[in-house]
Amino acid sequence: MKKPAPFIERFGLWSAEQARQARALKTLIAKHKLKLIRLVWSDTHGHARTKEVTIPAFLSALSGGYNINVATTTLDASGARTFASFTPGGGMGLEEMTGSPNLTIVPDPSTFRVLPWAPGIGWVICDEYFNTGIPFHFSPRQLLKKQLARLKQQKFGLTVGLEVEWYLLRLAGDPILPENTNAIGMKGKPVRTFPVETGYSYHSESNFDIMQPVLTALCEHFEAIDLPLRSIENEWGPGQVECTFAPKAALTTADNLILFRSATRQITRRMGYLATFMARPAFPGFCASGWHLHQSLSDVSGKKNLFTPDGKGEPLSPVGMHYLAGLLANAQSTTPFTTPTINGYRRYKANSLAPDRATWAYDHRGVMARVLGAPFDPATRIENRIGEPSANPYLYIAAQIVSGLDGIANKREPGPQELNPYNSDFPLLPKTLPDALSALESSSLFREQFGETFIDYFLAFKRTEIGRFEKWKSEHGVAGHPADEATEWEQNEYFDFF
Template sequence: MSSSSGFIDKHGLWTEDQRARSKEVTDRIAKDGVKLVRVAWSDPHGVSRAKTVTSEVFRGAMTNGYNINVATATLDASGARVFSSFTRGGGLGLEEMTGSPNLIIVPDPFTFRVLPWEPTVGWVLCDDYFTSGRPFHFSPRHVLRKQVERLSGRGLRSVVGLEVEWYLLRLADDRLTEQNLGAPGIKGRALRAYPVEPGYSFHSETSFDLMHEPIARLASAYEALDLPVRSFENEWGPGQVECTFGPADALRAADNLLLFRTATRQIMRRMGYLASFMCRPKVKGLYSSGWHLHQSLVDSAGTNAFTPSESGIPLSSLGMSYLGGLLAHGIPATVFANPTVNAYRRFRANSLAPDRLAWGNDHRGVMLRILGEPGDPASRIENRLGEPSANPYLYVASQIITGLDGIDNSLDPGAPDTDPYSTDRTRLPKSLPLALDSLSQSALFRREMGDLFVNYYLALKRKEADRFAEFVAANSLDPSSDEITDWEQNEYFDFF
């Protein structure tokens, strides 16, 4: 079949730049002796899913895409089926979802890499489509791309920098047992692991040196993968690491985060470690991890549109309105930054995490920290709300949606907060169900993401919250307790 008659060309799914890059990818596969390629996509949880194909089959996928099952979009984090896939409408009222049908994933040639820990294996991120060529309704990458295109229509780009915390732990078990095996809806016991350094000695060079070998291996891999990781820091908890990223356009930043998490977990597992992006694992002494998202808008000339024009003003007027939008819709946006039961234990006073909708100038106790000076091209807003297991596409999309609403309505964020844990501001949700209720009532997210996607996401996450509630009730636990449960550890520790 000629390239002009393939699925990609028939439906106009590639730009000319992607088409040109696809030729470079084909040449590299031949030159580097790539034998297998992992064609990957993001599930709704922001976890990388993949099929492995031969290089010959992959060349065909660069014309016609590749078939996958829609199933990964219908399962919660435990593998439990959330929707009635085998009934008419697939439990979603959509004829095209009946019977758990095939989708076609289309490689994005700009995301192609050769895996440094497996040098005959390629990796490429794909977009998912129905066989009709329509974008898949529930694709997180499509959700973000829509918001990026909204910005582009205004002559703007979203630039995003990442600060992600995670845990490096040494595995205590060298093999799985029957206790580690679960079933759909029931997670097996999490693998046992222990810290590699004692923790609570912030930025200790000696403690960090205990992690040098795995960190050095990761640094080499990130460079080979062209991931813009700038630094590694020994954070607060035992074995807690923070990685910072250089700024990138919003879609590229989200793609980078997806690859970063899956690469980190795979490389560490091969070395006998476990890398966990769970917010707060149930390991004695561990502290909650966060994901801080730095963001600004850049105009068509490449100028930072958030940079203030004079001293005494934290951001430009456009930047202040964007900030106002983040505050005005911060409660319904919370679930996209904190999609797990475990995350809501993090919102406590004086904890290096926010507990309410507050903003301030270079203040680490607020939710929205402003870093801006006249003439500073790096002027930006740092949202300190997120947890490291958040879906990067939905987290970033939520920021653009709420920020643009602030611009469109000239929303005023009010005065900065200098005592954020005492200020009279709206408190963040105390649980996943409360955050989901807020999203359900958001006219803005329903308008911009669509009722179909919002209702789908609510059903997916409520299934998860309901399973947790059943565990709490069955074990007569206090749902308001700060103690991490076995359910959370089993559910999230080795999933994220």
Template sequence: MSFVETHGLWTGDQHAAYAELLERLKKRDVQIVRFSFPDQHGLLRGKTLVVDEAIKAFKSGVTLTTTLLAKDTSHRTVFPVYTMGGGFDMPEMQGACDTMMIADPETFRVLPWAPHTGWVLCDVYFNNGRPVPFGTRHLFRRALAQLGNHGFEFCSGLEVEFHVFKVASPNMKPEHAGQPGVPPDIELLSHGYQYLTELRYDAVDEVMEMLRRGVEGLGLPVRSLEVEYGPSQFEFTFAPTKGVRSADDMILFRSAVKQICQRNGYHATFMCRPRIPNVVSSGWHLHQSLVRVADGKNAFMPADDAAPLSESGQHYLAGLLAHAQGATALSTPTINGYRRYRPYSNAPDRANWGRDNRGVMLRVLGGADDPATRIENRIGEPTANPYLYFGSQVLSGLDGLRRKLALPPSADTPYETQADALPRTLGDAIAALRTDECLREGFGSAFIDYFCKLKEAEIDRFNLEVTEWEHREYFETF
């Protein structure tokens, strides 16, 4: 029996999807298949197999070293993998041994920019069939299952900002290599600031069309393409979907944009605040609501417009506020992302909510008889791992539902209303996450400690660097 069959890893729908896919692969229009899994940072990693091997690997799995789960964003291994328990107190992680990538056949696509190449999203398992506890797709689906036990489905839509630049020099000389290497030298596609002007859009239409064709070719539900406020800044929005689909779409969208741009002489970055003059930070606004399983209706719609949300919606919103500090480490997982939280901007600086107010953290939209009633969380940065970002929302909101938390008053003047401040640094956010019992229970203590250690390794490396500001400030004066 195959690994999939031995451990019962596929649903009936996945078996049916594989049967259809098998017929497609036998036609030989696809010559190779990329097996990819979303790692702890929301980056795709994996292996590429020729089609004959790929057909077998769908059920038998693809081996992958456990050290990939031990790396920070510079790809440095930050756990002592050759010690007892591999630094995880877990024999399955010891000695840089193998895990198994198992494909989800329902996610298979052919890449429009590489038409001979198939692509499939995978989950990671130990050789004994146990899900790897650091697999973030597993963790999000577990949170969704808890939500389902309460009679709800999670519905989410994406609103993602990013930058695209023309590559002036890729900086590929040997002396530019490193961990990480020297980034490319770039030129702007637009100077900014011309928010949503048609003239600016037309100036970048060629790049927009290149991205639109590629992203729509993947079957992603694109709604709009926009020029954002800052120089060379774009925004894509996507129609809402249920369950894990929106997180899967975000993983694929980010990778697709970077690959398409890379092939055509451009550099796309989802980094929150690139180091270019007059830059405007990029955010990732997550629109979310709950759907009642019993009748398929939006569970956030209030009975009348006197209330911002239904009773369930208010409890859920109160849960998001209660765990805002700890969840920030998952919605904003980089040192750079905290440069975005500035007062009197389009980004929040404290845990508050309001009706249709872009200065708050949680913006409530819709009302009575509006099936699109939802909460827009404006806290995220576009680098976040979507499974962790979304999972933090589900777990926080569920806690509000379980405990029937009361919703505090709205913040009509968001940068003046008294409310708990959001963490000012990644270190502050990590400290809040460590002590958040709801998120620790929901994700598991092993995962929370693991994630915090990865992030602390990045902070430690950052603190060892001498910045340009320090050099300018002190080198001559002292």
């Protein structure tokens, strides 16, 4: 009986270019004397998960893939099981999810990196598949690739630039204590930290210089792993930093964001600091961090920006205006993907440099969709200011494509610019994660494009998180959703996870 072809070849999972890149990795591994490779995939939160394998195991994975447990999809941030995995259907009504089965992850050789801060370690992003070769239902990267395929069918490409805020804090130097360890369903207290600078001296060079040794180390490592960093600046809060990255193709940008967040946390931790991408840390005086997504459609070659207007008049081309209108029309139902944590909704306040409703204007930092560019300017783009820095990049970007293509397909119009956005009649963004999930639940567009299976899963997954928050509030006599300060639960849940 003829032996079946290896997994990747059998199901045709690589392009010819990926196969060529894979063949070159053996030489690269020898050149850098690598000992172990981190096989990385994104969970639903956008948190980097990994299995570290030996070089022989990795070389085998370049033909046959590598088995992992499906569990990281069924556990929330506290490690609590959100579905009855050991019952028929895995608690999801899906036969293939019964019993917490294995998946096969397939490395994408185009994402391979050598980690300069971890000697002898390589790193590569993987795609998840069932052992039948079918893409995994709940893989965020697979969902984005599906939406990018829709774009390609319509002769579009998507270019995305990143602008991400985060906090740098100094570790207190204490050991990890019992109070810092987690229990299933309950996160421990985060390790103690101190601010690195006093804050609220916007773009202060002297305050920035206090952080320079850490930021210089980050820059050196980012250059070594080919992250296209453009700038670093000191934002408002104490130790609040903003990093911007050059625009790249959408999938590359999403992969880079996963690497950027994980690398930043690893490098700073080794230096005695903590980096957090939690939107609103529970410290007095800390302001919220955001993640602004710059995006433009191109032709398939990526050489022509299709948002650029040809002459005076509208700030975007007709296709750009329709895409913009799609972002506005679907803003409420996209917020679970742009702002997936309970904590992130603390950003949506009037006069906060974050939007609180679905508005747009040219070069205006108070609206949700800020349009930038000019006639014949190849950098013309939409900056969506809706996101929080802990969002899953694959889901965030995929949601933008779904919304934008809806605007194009239905020739939606965005309406007039809003120059007084915090006092306008435009629709408000959801005030809480439960409100956002309700908007998503009723969206026929996202049920069609992300699939009923994924939407029902995602709703159940996030509502488990909300349920733990509501239980904590009840136990601690906290009423409603405190509007100003983040709660202790949020600090425990998100501060050292993102």
